[in-house]
Amino acid sequence: MNFHEDFSRQRFFRDFVTFNNFIGFVVAREYLDNVTKLVYSDEEKIYNFYKFLLKLLQGDDAFIIPCLTDPSCMNEMLSHLVLERIEILRNINCVVEYVHRSYTKKAFPRDAEELGDLKSVAFHQDSLVGQFLRKFAVGFHLQSFEQVTKFCNSFYAYYDSVTTQEKLPSVNLFWHLSSSQVVTFSKEIIARAGRLGSLSSSEFDLLVKKLQSYQENYPDLATPRFASHAVAMRQRNLSQAETNLFKAFEMAVSWPPADTSSAVAPEPRPVDAWTRMTLGAADMHHRFGHSLQARSFLHQALAQALETNDVLSLRHVKAAHDVINPMGEPFRYETAEQTDGLLPSDLLLTELCCKLFKLIGTSIIPQKVLLTYFNSVVAPQSDALAIVLLTLASIFSVYGYRQVFSLILGTALLQCVIIIDCLSPCSISDSVLSTSISQLARALAAAGLPNQAVQIIKSATETIGRFEEFAHFERARVETQLEQALRTGTDLGHCGRLINDLALFCPWEANLRRANLELKRGNQSLAIDILQALADRAESLRTSIGVSGDDDLHPHILYSEASDEEVGNSFKVLEPPRAGGVAALVRFEVRTRIAMTEILAFNGIFLEALNQLERALLLSRQYHMRTFANICTIMMATISSLEEVPVKSSLVDGTSIFETFTDICHQAEPAVVMHLTNMKLWLSLLAGYLNVEVTWKNRLREGATFFANIGDKYSLQKIVDIFAALDNRTNHSKSRARCALQSTIPKVLNPFNLVKSPTS
Numbered sequence: 001m002n003f004h005e006d007f008s009r010q011r012f013f014r015d016f017v018t019f020n021n022f023i024g025f026v027v028a029r030e031y032l033d034n035v036t037k038l039v040y041s042d043e044e045k046i047y048n049f050y051k052f053l054l055k056l057l058q059g060d061d062a063f064i065i066p067c068l069t070d071p072s073c074m075n076e077m078l079s080h081l082v083l084e085r086i087e088i089l090r091n092i093n094c095v096v097e098y099v100h101r102s103y104t105k106k107a108f109p110r111d112a113e114e115l116g117d118l119k120s121v122a123f124h125q126d127s128l129v130g131q132f133l134r135k136f137a138v139g140f141h142l143q144s145f146e147q148v149t150k151f152c153n154s155f156y157a158y159y160d161s162v163t164t165q166e167k168l169p170s171v172n173l174f175w176h177l178s179s180s181q182v183v184t185f186s187k188e189i190i191a192r193a194g195r196l197g198s199l200s201s202s203e204f205d206l207l208v209k210k211l212q213s214y215q216e217n218y219p220d221l222a223t224p225r226f227a228s229h230a231v232a233m234r235q236r237n238l239s240q241a242e243t244n245l246f247k248a249f250e251m252a253v254s255w256p257p258a259d260t261s262s263a264v265a266p267e268p269r270p271v272d273a274w275t276r277m278t279l280g281a282a283d284m285h286h287r288f289g290h291s292l293q294a295r296s297f298l299h300q301a302l303a304q305a306l307e308t309n310d311v312l313s314l315r316h317v318k319a320a321h322d323v324i325n326p327m328g329e330p331f332r333y334e335t336a337e338q339t340d341g342l343l344p345s346d347l348l349l350t351e352l353c354c355k356l357f358k359l360i361g362t363s364i365i366p367q368k369v370l371l372t373y374f375n376s377v378v379a380p381q382s383d384a385l386a387i388v389l390l391t392l393a394s395i396f397s398v399y400g401y402r403q404v405f406s407l408i409l410g411t412a413l414l415q416c417v418i419i420i421d422c423l424s425p426c427s428i429s430d431s432v433l434s435t436s437i438s439q440l441a442r443a444l445a446a447a448g449l450p451n452q453a454v455q456i457i458k459s460a461t462e463t464i465g466r467f468e469e470f471a472h473f474e475r476a477r478v479e480t481q482l483e484q485a486l487r488t489g490t491d492l493g494h495c496g497r498l499i500n501d502l503a504l505f506c507p508w509e510a511n512l513r514r515a516n517l518e519l520k521r522g523n524q525s526l527a528i529d530i531l532q533a534l535a536d537r538a539e540s541l542r543t544s545i546g547v548s549g550d551d552d553l554h555p556h557i558l559y560s561e562a563s564d565e566e567v568g569n570s571f572k573v574l575e576p577p578r579a580g581g582v583a584a585l586v587r588f589e590v591r592t593r594i595a596m597t598e599i600l601a602f603n604g605i606f607l608e609a610l611n612q613l614e615r616a617l618l619l620s621r622q623y624h625m626r627t628f629a630n631i632c633t634i635m636m637a638t639i640s641s642l643e644e645v646p647v648k649s650s651l652v653d654g655t656s657i658f659e660t661f662t663d664i665c666h667q668a669e670p671a672v673v674m675h676l677t678n679m680k681l682w683l684s685l686l687a688g689y690l691n692v693e694v695t696w697k698n699r700l701r702e703g704a705t706f707f708a709n710i711g712d713k714y715s716l717q718k719i720v721d722i723f724a725a726l727d728n729r730t731n732h733s734k735s736r737a738r739c740a741l742q743s744t745i746p747k748v749l750n751p752f753n754l755v756k757s758p759t760s
Contacts, residue, residue, distance in 0.1 A: 049075065198464055356373065438476035442479065515534075658680065
């Protein structure tokens with residue numbers, strides 16, 4: 001609707017009647033009526049008053065009432081006159097008479113001689129003040145008597161609450177903002193939806209009440225409804241989010257309203273409201289974990305985009321398809337690379353992040369991923385840099401570049417802090433911060449500092465853990481406590497409860513830890529069954545790309561302490577990991593096969609252990625996962641030395657085993673490095689290197705100190721066993737010592753200690 005239509009339907013005037021404009025009308029009129037009586041001590045006070053008056057005339061939506069008694073803004077006499085006039089206007093008859101259009105005809109000068117007399121008047125009829133007074137008077141008298149009464153009652157309830165510093169229990173403050181200001185405010189809330197975590201409880205409750213008030217008093221506006229939808233999504237309130245979403249787009253597609261005299265300002269409509277509504281519904285259900293409903297709405301959005309032939313909507317649908325289907329299922333419709341006008345930055349950012357994760361799922365080399373990042377248009381933007389860096393951090397943790405991972409992760413966290421300090425945070429600042437902090441906490445826990453990790457999680461939860469970000473901190477807390485509980489092994493029942501909690505966040509990780517728990521309980525056969533079923537499910541999903549619509553993929557059916565027959569059935573309905581796509585499946589499959597290898601080698605089943613290692617090594621090399629590839633190489637060399645079984649020539653890449661040891665010491669976690677160091681020194685001892693025993697004992701003492709600090713009794717016992725074997729080598733013949741070492745080293749493999757890695 002253009003300006004002339006808006007003007008002819010009187011919305012241009014009706015929308016001008018707000019609380020602040022009413023106060024501005026009183027201030028301007030009292031100033032004009034008493035300008036000859038007002039005395040200012042210096043020019044600075046006159047300048048401050050005019051600046052305050054201009055702020056009123058421009059429709060500032062700040063709280064104005066406290067400024068009425070501020071001596072830096074208003075003359076003491078004028079302040080007294082304004083406050084007295086506001087009290088007089090509590091009588092509605094006085095208001096109608098006071099705000100009358102005839103006043104402006106006699107209040108302003110009509111000739112140049114009168115205008116030149118600055119002692120009599122300060123403004124003329126066509127000045128900004130004159131236009132402001134006439135506009136407010138026209139808009140005020142265009143309202144019905146009921147509307148005038150409602151406005152006056154609401155204003156004085158608001159005025160009394162501010163002056164007495166009391167809360168408003170049931171007063172609608174919608175008159176404080178015009179409809180255009182409501183739209184602007186709602187758009188700001190939509191843009192800031194990902195940064196509401198720092199609000200206090202009282203501030204957030206006030207925000208919710210404001211949006212509810214705007215919905216009640218501007219029922220034809222879609223923007224406040226959509227803002228309420230965004231806020232409800234942060235609260236994880238599905239019913240409210242769904243209701244507000246559908247109401248918002250119902251308003252958008254039904255504009256203009258039937259009542260053409262409504263004082264509602266027009267707001268921009270989306271290119272295709274139905275497509276955007278279905279995409280919003282798909283995003284909503286995806287974030288709540290309703291995969292079937294999300295795909296259903298995605299299909300509806302695709303049909304709408306194709307029917308309307310909207311190129312931009314089709315690109316939005318493709319981006320949503322990549323997010324909801326992370327396993328790389330192809331999008332069967334081509335989208336234009338360029339569209340008319342500028343593309344939204346959030347669309348470009350979503351496309352970039354999805355593309356980066358899809359690249360690692362296609363076993364591409366890391367250099368190509370970096371090239372894609374540097375060639376991106378959106379990556380250098382300040383509001384997107386933190387998100388992209390965090391995505392790269394997760395990707396390079398998959399590749400096994402732990403030093404790069406830590407560097408980029410710290411940069412992302414620092415970037416978020418810098419942007420927030422500059423009042424320009426990224427759109428999902430809360431999520432980026434919570435993800436970064438939780439990953440840092442995991443890194444501290446893995447480095448043997450679980451207490452510091454828990455303290456960081458606790459502090460972060462108190463700061464920005466109000467909404468769904470709480471899940472990031474809660475998962476990090478559960479994993480940290482579970483890791484420590486498994487190390488000590490004092491309360492396996494508590495470990496089981498923590499695993500059940502972890503299953504709510506990631507059933508794949510929970511099942512890996514459950515196998516470890518069953519192993520500590522002595523149920524090796526059940527642990528093997530769990531790991532085998534997990535590996536088979538991962539392989540099945542990985543090799544069947546495009547099965548997202550099959551009946552297999554139902555909501556999670558989590559494995560609990562079940563019998564052997566139930567284990568296989570429970571894994572057949574396990575969904576793919578929600579993040580990471582194919583690469584996440586490969587990680588879980590490789591970790592599972594390495595864990596099975598350790599159990600098999602521990603029990604002397606070396607041929608089957610080598611078979612599992614070969615499969616894990618091939619996958620690790622195919623997807624360029626250096627850490628896992630190096631672990632597999634070292635374990636194969638160790639098992640081959642134990643049983644003198646030759647390794648397949650296709651698996652030998654020409655790298656020395658000791659070069660592999662050096663490489664992995666810069667990639668793996670401290671506990672893993674210490675276990676691998678034992679293997680390295682054992683192989684060196686078998687190869688006949690000099691002074692290995694002295695070096696080994698020194699390393700064992702360092703390892704004993706580390707494991708004692710973190711309470712890992714199991715690893716401490718293995719160090720004691722190695723010390724005993726080394727002493728046997730000193731006190732007995734070399735042949736007997738070799739047998740003692742060979743019986744000890746499989747235990748040093750220490751099931752599950754070599755596959756602990758940050759969850760992507």
